[in-house]
Amino acid sequence: xxxxxxxxxxxxxxxxxxxxxxxxxxxxxxxxxxxxxxxxxxxxxxxxxxxxxxxxxxxxxxxxxxxxxxxxxxxxxxxxxxxxxxxxxxxxxxxxxxxxxxxxxxxxxxxxxxxxxxxxxxxxx
Amino acid sequence: xxxxxxxxxxxxxxxxxxxxxxxxxxxxxxxxxxxxxxxxxxxxxxxxxxxxxxxxxxxxxxxxxxxxxxxxxxxxxxxxxxxxxxxxxxxxxxxxxxxxxxxxxxx
Numbered sequence: 597x598x599x600x601x602x603x604x605x606x607x608x609x610x611x612x613x614x615x616x617x618x619x620x621x622x623x624x625x626x627x628x629x630x631x632x633x634x635x636x637x638x639x640x641x642x643x644x645x646x647x648x649x650x651x652x653x654x655x656x657x658x659x660x661x662x663x664x665x666x667x668x669x670x671x672x673x674x675x676x677x678x679x680x681x682x683x684x685x686x687x688x689x690x691x692x693x694x695x696x697x698x699x700x701x702x703x704x705x706x707x708x709x710x711x712x713x714x715x716x717x718x719x720x721x
Numbered sequence: 722x723x724x725x726x727x728x729x730x731x732x733x734x735x736x737x738x739x740x741x742x743x744x745x746x747x748x749x750x751x752x753x754x755x756x757x758x759x760x761x762x763x764x765x766x767x768x769x770x771x772x773x774x775x776x777x778x779x780x781x782x783x784x785x786x787x788x789x790x791x792x793x794x795x796x797x798x799x800x801x802x803x804x805x806x807x808x809x810x811x812x813x814x815x816x817x818x819x820x821x822x823x824x825x826x827x828x
């Protein structure tokens with residue numbers, strides 16, 4: 597059974613930093629790209645960042661986080677991270693971890709077939 | 722960037738109703754479109770991918786269709802468990818843009 601469990605969300609001041617983790621199990625983690633998606637209070641889903649599986653750690657970012665957030669993965673521990681720096685009030689959201697449905701050996705971008713339940717990041721003074 | 726325009730934003734319906742949610746892409750996405758169901762506090766759930774392929778385990782009352790740049794999610798006969806928020810998502814580009822969401826409410 598595929599499981600994705602996010603952790604690390606908390607209250608942080610504007611300008612602060614935070615690292616989110618997503619522990620994965622139930623599938624061959626190395627083979628799949630992983631992503632972070634967020635949902636601000638009362639808003640819809642918004643893609644944040646992705647990191648490839650087969651394609652040796654290629655990373656992709658939404659414009660609104662590029663230069664502030666860094667996605668990484670530890671394939672030995674089946675964990676994907678999101679390092680969040682220079683946090684802003686409008687980064688307040690539930691952050692979800694999601695798995696691509698197919699591996700990226702054939703095609704780089706897929707839909708998500710499994711998601712975690714999210715971790716809440718609150719940025720406030 | 723690709724824009725996904727989803728409508729309606731809210732839909733009120735009754736158990737047994739047939740409902741349709743629409744998503745329009747700002748440019749060709751070659752059918753690379755998924756639909757998700759999301760309930761508060763839960764993980765989003767994949768319903769449909771590649772515009773019309775039903776994900777394993779999803780009830781057959783859900784279906785997806787495509788006509789040019791317009792995509793539709795249809796629920797043929799609403800069940801109590803279906804009241805949730807639904808999102809489309811394009812995955813033809815790295816930005817994997819979501820629609821704004823449709824909240825399906827009980828009438």
